Amino acid sequence: MTDQNILFKIHPLHKYHMVIAFCFALCLIGFYPGEMSPDAFSYLADAQNFSFAPVTPIFSLMWALLGEIIKGPFSMLLLQQMMLWGATTIFIDTWYKKFGNSKLLWIFIFIPFFPSIFKLSGILFKDVHFAFAYLLAFSIISRFVLLQDKKPSIFLKLIVLLVILYGTGCKYQSIYLLPLMMFYYFFGLFSLRLRTNFILATLVSFLLSLSIIQLNSTISGNQKQYGWQSIKLYDLLYISAQKDRPLFPEYILQDRRIDFNKLLNQMRVDIRSFDDVIHYCHTSICMRTNEEESRALMDEWSKVVSHYPFTYLKGRMLMIFKIIYAPIHRYQLPLFANENNNKILAGSVNKSLYNNFLTKSFWFYNKSFIWITPLLVCIPFLLFYLYISAKQLYRSYRPEALVVFIMNITGVFYSLVMMFTAVCFDFRYLFICHVLFHFSHPFAWVIIKQYVKQKGKK
Numbered sequence: 001m002t003d004q005n006i007l008f009k010i011h012p013l014h015k016y017h018m019v020i021a022f023c024f025a026l027c028l029i030g031f032y033p034g035e036m037s038p039d040a041f042s043y044l045a046d047a048q049n050f051s052f053a054p055v056t057p058i059f060s061l062m063w064a065l066l067g068e069i070i071k072g073p074f075s076m077l078l079l080q081q082m083m084l085w086g087a088t089t090i091f092i093d094t095w096y097k098k099f100g101n102s103k104l105l106w107i108f109i110f111i112p113f114f115p116s117i118f119k120l121s122g123i124l125f126k127d128v129h130f131a132f133a134y135l136l137a138f139s140i141i142s143r144f145v146l147l148q149d150k151k152p153s154i155f156l157k158l159i160v161l162l163v164i165l166y167g168t169g170c171k172y173q174s175i176y177l178l179p180l181m182m183f184y185y186f187f188g189l190f191s192l193r194l195r196t197n198f199i200l201a202t203l204v205s206f207l208l209s210l211s212i213i214q215l216n217s218t219i220s221g222n223q224k225q226y227g228w229q230s231i232k233l234y235d236l237l238y239i240s241a242q243k244d245r246p247l248f249p250e251y252i253l254q255d256r257r258i259d260f261n262k263l264l265n266q267m268r269v270d271i272r273s274f275d276d277v278i279h280y281c282h283t284s285i286c287m288r289t290n291e292e293e294s295r296a297l298m299d300e301w302s303k304v305v306s307h308y309p310f311t312y313l314k315g316r317m318l319m320i321f322k323i324i325y326a327p328i329h330r331y332q333l334p335l336f337a338n339e340n341n342n343k344i345l346a347g348s349v350n351k352s353l354y355n356n357f358l359t360k361s362f363w364f365y366n367k368s369f370i371w372i373t374p375l376l377v378c379i380p381f382l383l384f385y386l387y388i389s390a391k392q393l394y395r396s397y398r399p400e401a402l403v404v405f406i407m408n409i410t411g412v413f414y415s416l417v418m419m420f421t422a423v424c425f426d427f428r429y430l431f432i433c434h435v436l437f438h439f440s441h442p443f444a445w446v447i448i449k450q451y452v453k454q455k456g457k458k
Contacts, residue, residue: 012101016092019109024085027112031081031122034073040124044073055227057219058169058212059126076124083132083163084112084121087439090139095442098146098400104442111441116434120427126170131432133167134174134181134410135439141188142403152189160185169212176417177410178205184406229294230423232301238315239308241267247304249296320419323429324379382408382437385444392447400443407436 034040046052047063066075092108112118120128140160144152152160164181168174183201186192192200217223240247246260305312385408392401411433418429 034077035123052220054220054223054225083136087136087139094143111438127428127431130167130171131435137163145188146399175209249300401447404440404443407440411436
């Protein structure tokens with residue numbers, strides 16, 4: 001072999017790294033400076049004013065800190081793309097060391113371009129940061145679960161813990177995932193006995209939950225959180241519509257601005273109208289800061305749900321079904337500032353000709369494949385992944401089966417959490433389910449091959 005051939009010979013793994021670097025740069029340019037939703041504008045305003053609302057202020061605080069380095073939305077776009085493509089790189093490196101060079105490695109690179117992931121990966125939602133932070137944590141932990149070639153350093157353990165804390169802090173419902181996440185954390189990075197692992201995971205997740213709640217309260221200046229009222233109002237609206245009579249606390253019943261017959265008929269015709277009733281109404285059916293009214297709402301909700309438990313469960317199941325079936329047509333690119341928000345963005349929305357071309361190309365790509373985005377399409381495969389990975393784990397421990405099982409059971413468990421805590425019919429609520437499910441495909445392929453081979457021997 002000549003010296004020239006040696007000079008230009010590239011390690012196979014480095015080829016994938018170069019493609020990932022290109023995709024990372026492409027997404028940064030195409031989504032620049034970051035697709036802004038109405039929520040994102042409020043979070044950015046909080047960050048720039050360094051005054052944080054009580055709704056997951058950790059996300060706004062991170063934006064404020066990064067804003068000291070890079071002004072405007074681009075800092076958060078850069079962070080979420082780094083988490084996404086960083087996790088992709090770690091999965092590829094792990095696969096290469098475990099299974100060698102394979103065409104399946106290209107699947108990892110294509111996964112971030114799956115419409116259900118790609119569409120939201122450029123929009124600055126706290127749900128996206130939560131999903132990508134957990135994905136990054138899963139990729140690092142899975143590397144040690146699969147390879148078991150060396151022990152992680154204390155510094156790496158701390159980094160993974162901070163990533164998990166950040167992801168959890170971005171989305172308050174994710175607190176319920178902490179026991180599962182901490183079990184995987186201790187299992188992969190500490191190699192503890194199963195019983196010790198369970199005890200530690202339970203104890204640490206409880207302490208971390210309290211810490212996150214206290215941290216959120218401290219960052220927001222101990223402001224009270226009233227978001228829970230939307231959940232209760234939805235339940236009361238749904239049950240009232242089903243029972244054909246208003247079942248609300250007295251302060252709502254006395255509001256003469258409300259035509260209850262019209263309202264309940266509207267809810268029966270289209271349950272999605274709940275979003276408009278709660279979030280855009282000018283009546284007492286909305287979040288209230290009055291403590292007496294808050295207590296009255298909770299008391300009425302408890303009484304109504306105890307009287308009509310099956311109707312309540314039906315309404316909650318309908319909520320999660322609508323989210324699972326929801327396409328992402330409402331997120332049309334580009335979502336940039338209007339004239340009223342230009343001051344908030346400080347002029348960072350100016351886009352080059354090349355940048356505009358990429359943005360429109362991304363929009364066309366997403367629109368073309370929008371029909372495959374509902375999670376409903378994925379559910380049969382997700383359940384099959386859970387079944388076959390659980391069966392492989394029951395027979396004999398296989399690390400790749402654990403990776404598939406833990407990633408998908410996390411998505412399923414989070415779906416159950418959202419069934420009882422979701423406040424509107426929004427695709428992004430289950431974004432993490434899409435992310436974890438699709439990134440488990442290559443590992444699922446391995447255990448399916450193993451299962452088929454075992455069946456063949458019998």
